[in-house]
Amino acid sequence: MAAVLSLENVSKGFPGVKALDDVSLGVEAGEIHALLGENGAGKSTLMKILCGIYQPDAGTIRLDGEARAFSSYRDACAAGIGIVFQEFSLVPWLSVVDNIFLGREPRNRVGLIRRSRMLAEASELFERLGIDIDPEISVYRLSVADQQFVEIAKALSLNARVLVLDEPTAPLTPTEVERLFAIMRRLRENGVAMVFISHHLEEIFQICDRITVLRDGGFVANCAVSETDHDALVEMMVGRRVENIFPPRGPRDKNAPVLLEAEIGMKKTAHTDSLKLAQGEILGFAGLVGSGRSEMGMALIGAYPTRVARIRLDGREMRFSSPADALAAGIGLLPEDRKSQGLILPFSCSDNITLNHLAQFYHRSTPFISRHKESRQVDSVMDQVRVKAPSNATPVRSLSGGNQQKVVIARWLERGCRILIFDEPTRGIDVGAKSEIYMLMKRLAAQGIAIIMISSELPEITGVCDRVLVFSHGRIVAELADDDIDSETIMRHAVSEPRHDDADAREPAAEEVR
Structure with a gap:
């Protein structure tokens, strides 16, 4: 034709x-x-x-x-x-x-x-x-x-x-x-x-x-x-053969210290969910759209209305009334919509990365920012997460989706965050950039940073996460770990009706059963 x-x-x-x-x-x-x-x-x-x-x-x-x-x-x-x-x-x-x-x-x-x-x-x-x-x-x-x-x-x-x-x-x-x-x-x-x-x-x-x-x-x-x-x-x-888009899964350290413990009850529900996040762990939040996984992530940083919100960091009770409180405690969020919620697109890479903590770059005796010091630190953190850009002065809007995502990650690393929440981290980016994001997450976890990954894509949940919490109808209905993490099991729980005969109907993790 x-x-x-x-x-x-x-x-x-x-x-x-x-x-x-x-x-x-x-x-x-x-x-x-x-x-x-x-x-x-x-x-x-x-x-x-x-x-x-x-x-x-x-x-x-x-x-x-x-x-x-x-x-x-x-x-x-x-x-x-x-x-x-x-x-x-x-x-x-x-x-x-x-x-x-x-x-x-x-x-x-x-x-x-x-x-x-x-x-x-x-x-x-x-x-x-x-x-x-x-x-x-x-x-x-x-x-x-x-x-x-x-x-x-x-x-x-x-x-x-x-x-x-x-x-x-x-x-x-x-x-x-x-x-x-x-x-x-x-x-x-x-x-x-x-x-x-x-x-x-x-x-x-x-x-x-x-x-x-x-x-x-x-x-x-x-x-x-x-x-x-x-x-x-x-x-x-x-331009090259990608044998495996996901990094190899290493053994999970079951004795890693717990960084975060939370008990969250949303205002629209009568039940309370609990979760733990260990140092160097990648914890997945899986479920259908509208299942409550993103709301849980937002509730953890004080950005979603809750009935109950008991949060402990390193065993110490914390109260977050806003994301700024969570950030001050070392928790950073990579939002689902990076362009409207995570970045200021006309700003440079440098300005986006240092946006939340400019005070460290002020001269001691003047109200002026040391651009040399700022640029040096920004270059270092951009190298760490491997942002591909002509320079740190490049406007973020001119970068690819994967590199824009890395700029948000660089901001929270520069801030010294120990816990990162990734909400749909690979949405709208290509297969090569996805692989780079997964490798970066693994590297960060190896450095002791704890990560929560919220995703609609089951292959990346099963390919990257150490443990998975499955959400359905606004609550956690299952916890999976190690060999129990597979797409079929996640989907079976995601479409299930939660039990109401118990305050915590969550299925125990594999090691708890054993």
């Missing part, structure tokens, strides 16, 4: 960086085409060129064989190209229908908005997609998945024949991912060409027809999904 969309020999450079070098990509009607590569490989740059946000230095964009040039995003939309960005572009306080037609509302002869027509077209779009959403409901009241579907409907309302989906599954639960894939299959049947960007390789084999791989801004390969496998794709993406 002839390609509906072709990008031919596209190149793009920025000051000091060659973002794309002679890259080509073709997508046919009714095809779901995966675009893969590590963070910084050039995927987003290529898609921004396609959508008129960037202008290429060289190369050609063709639609139905005709060369096109888009001077703006509006030009690309008018030509039938729609994009669903990783960060939503919806206005939360407007209704669904107002978001879909924002800036291009149909009007009658005297300029009044034809709302009835908007509602009819929105309902028709949702029926075409097979989803049930009230067009008049405010967007902020929708689930993340439904907001994602509204973004797709908004793109299709532009009569898009080419749809770009940039990490659409990142915020979705497995059930919601299946709903999204059902919509994509329906669009494929209707002849829509799709470019699908994802770091979850299992999704590529589940939904895509063909794959294009980029590395360091260059074209690496194009192949049918049926002609490759997981290991081959990883090797194409990172």
Whole structure:
């Protein structure tokens, strides 16, 4: 079949960086085409060129064989190209229908908005997609998945024949991912060409027809999904063979001193959960989205309302009324959304790392910061966590997702934190960067730092953690350790109904049973 969309020999450079070098990509009607590569490989740059946000230095964009040039995003939309960005572009306080037609509302002869027509077209779009959403409901009241579907409907309302989906599954639960894939299959049947960007390789084999791989801004390969496998794709993406993404699991020190003991009772529940965290241990919080695992992590640092919160550090009773209290006690949090909650993107690496403890860099007799001392210490901690950046003055927004995550880690190490809570530490980062994060966690644990890892990805829970607490319906329902940690057992507990006949229905750890 002839390609509906072709990008031919596209190149793009920025000051000091060659973002794309002679890259080509073709997508046919009714095809779901995966675009893969590590963070910084050039995927987003290529898609921004396609959508008129960037202008290429060289190369050609063709639609139905005709060369096109888009001077703006509006030009690309008018030509039938729609994009669903990783960060939503919806206005939360407007209704669904107002978001879909924002800036291009149909009007009658005297300029009044034809709302009835908007509602009819929105309902028709949702029926075409097979989803049930009230067009008049405010967007902020929708689930993340439904907001994602509204973004797709908004793109299709532009009569898009080419749809770009940039990490659409990142915020979705497995059930919601299946709903999204059902919509994509329906669009494929209707002849829509799709470019699908994802770091979850299992999704590529589940939904895509063909794959294009980029590395360091260059074209690496194009192949049918049926002609490759997981290991081959990883090797194409990172340029080397990755035998095992997870570091080897060493023996757990069962006699390590306990750093943290906690008894937490959430305000909305009647029960109280207890947990312990030992020095140098990686403790996993597993469970379905909404199971209470993230809430527990936030409650431990005083950022979530509790009915009971008894916390002991090194056996000493502590009271945290805010995350600042927890930080002062040596507990740091890497939040789930690093871009909005963990970093100030326009700031440099150095400013982000020293943000919480600038006092140590003041001159003794002046109110001025010693930039030389600050820079020296920042360079040291960036080397420790292996941040890849031109210098510590580089704005964080220009770094890949994995390196942004490392900057947050560097901040808490510079602060001297002994306990780190990682909430979804590898969300939105590529397979190579994931491996680096796992190795870094193991190195930190070997240095005696205790880690809590909250994750939706069972492979990383089973591959990295020494012990696992499984959450269901807002409480801990099982504790697993060593050889008892496996995906099937975790999922069985995660979907179970907690027992209510006991204040602590948690299954004991393996060594307690023995």
